[in-house]
Amino acid sequence: MLRIALTGGIASGKTTVSDAFAGLGVPVIDADINARAVVEPGTPALQALVGLFGTAILEDNGELDRKALRQIVFRDEQARKQLEAVLHPAIRSLSEQQSHDFAAAGHPYLIHAIPLLLETGQAGDFDRVIVVDVPVELQIERVMQRDNCDRPHAEAIIRSQASREQRLQAATDVITNHGSTDDLRAQVMALHSKILALATAAH
Ligand code: ATP
Numbered sequence: 001m002l003r004i005a006l007t008g009g010i011a012s013g014k015t016t017v018s019d020a021f022a023g024l025g026v027p028v029i030d031a032d033i034n035a036r037a038v039v040e041p042g043t044p045a046l047q048a049l050v051g052l053f054g055t056a057i058l059e060d061n062g063e064l065d066r067k068a069l070r071q072i073v074f075r076d077e078q079a080r081k082q083l084e085a086v087l088h089p090a091i092r093s094l095s096e097q098q099s100h101d102f103a104a105a106g107h108p109y110l111i112h113a114i115p116l117l118l119e120t121g122q123a124g125d126f127d128r129v130i131v132v133d134v135p136v137e138l139q140i141e142r143v144m145q146r147d148n149c150d151r152p153h154a155e156a157i158i159r160s161q162a163s164r165e166q167r168l169q170a171a172t173d174v175i176t177n178h179g180s181t182d183d184l185r186a187q188v189m190a191l192h193s194k195i196l197a198l199a200t201a202a203h
Contacts, residue, residue, distance in 0.1 A: 001099075001102065001103040001107060001108060001109055001110060001199070002108065002109035002110075002127045002128065002195065002198065002199045002202060003099065003109070003110060003112060003125075003126050003127050004109055004110065004111050004112065004126060004127060004128045004129075004130060004195060005111075005112050005113075005114055005117050005122070005123065005125075005126040005128070005129045005130065006018055006021075006111050006112065006113045006114070006130045006132070007113075007114055007115060007116075007117035007118065007129065007130070007131055007132070007167065008115070008131055008132030008133065008134075008167065008177075009134070009139055009158060009161050009162075009164065009167065010115075010139070010143055010157050010158060010161065011134075011139055011142040011143045011146055011147075012132040012133065012134045012139060012177060013132045013134065013175075013177035013184060014113055014115060014132050015113075016177075016181060016184060017130075017132050017175055017177075017184065017188060018030065018111060018113045020184065020185045020188040020189075021111050021188060021192065024188070024189070024192050026107070026109065026110065026111055026192065027098075027102040027105075027107050027110040027111070028110070028111045028112075028113055029095050029098050029099065029102075029110060029111070029112045029113070030113045031091065031095070031112070031113060031114040031115065031116075032113075032115065034091050034094050034095055034098075035087065035091055037094060038087065038090040038091055038094055039064045039087070039090075040063075041061075041062040041063055043090075044090070045086050045087060045090040046064060048086045049064070049069070049083070049086055052079075052082050052083075052086070053069065053072055053079070056068055056072075057069045057072065069083070095112065099112075108195075108196055108199035108200065108203075109195050109196070109199045111130075112126065116161070116162075117129070117170075118162040118166055118167060118170055119161065119162055123170045128172040128173060128195070128198075129170050129171050129172050129173070130171070130172070130173045130174075130175060130191065131167045131168060131170065131171035131173070131174050131175070132175050132177050133164065133167070133168060133171075133174050133175065133176050133177065134176075134177045134178055135164075135178055136158065136164060138178055139154075139158060140154045140155060140158065143157065143158070173191055173194075175187045175188065175191065
């Protein structure tokens with residue numbers, strides 16, 4: 001089974017693209033969903049975080065209070081490292097389990113959607129890297145519109161991520177998202193056929 005990473009900057013269209021792959025029957029592992037799943041109430045990771053940072057990081061209903069946690073790790077490098085040492089292995093183990101299950105079910109390939117693929121140094125772990133690419137100006141407009149924020153805020157988030165050029169350098173396949181969503185879906189269909197052929201050849 002080929003393991004394909006899908007990435008792109010904020011509001012580039014990753015969710016729209018991964019939904020289109022899912023609509024074609026391709027299994028999708030979503031790093032954001034898994035990051036939330038591993039800290040649900042009752043999980044060992046949430047217990048470990050409470051051990052590290054105390055019950056101040058819990059809401060009244062026992063769920064993780066992300067805002068409180070963010071405030072603790074903000075500007076505290078050691079706390080951030082402790083947080084990552086709990087989260088990263090838990091997320092990795094969950095996605096490896098999912099990957100194993102999809103392989104056992106006979107899928108020729110799977111998509112692993114990871115927004116911060118480059119920033120977390122994971123690009124080399126995959127057979128191919130699909131990058132959803134948009135011109136920065138259009139990206140700013142989509143962030144402002146979707147998140148109802150101003151231009152400096154949108155620009156600051158974009159600056160904190162890998163650059164468009166860095167992502168394009170890491171790409172084996174590029175989906176351009178400056179057209180319509182129909183255009184996007186047509187590119188996904190074409191790429192799906194290409195990857196299926198590669199997966200068959202690799203078998
Ligand atoms: P994030 O990383 O912030 O979660 P994302 O990369 O998953 O974002 P989407 O949620 O798919 O991006 O798209 C971002 C926004 O842009 C959404 O509001 C979506 O409806 C819109 N959008 C995506 N593609 C197009 C397109 N081709 N034309 C118009 N709007 C689009």
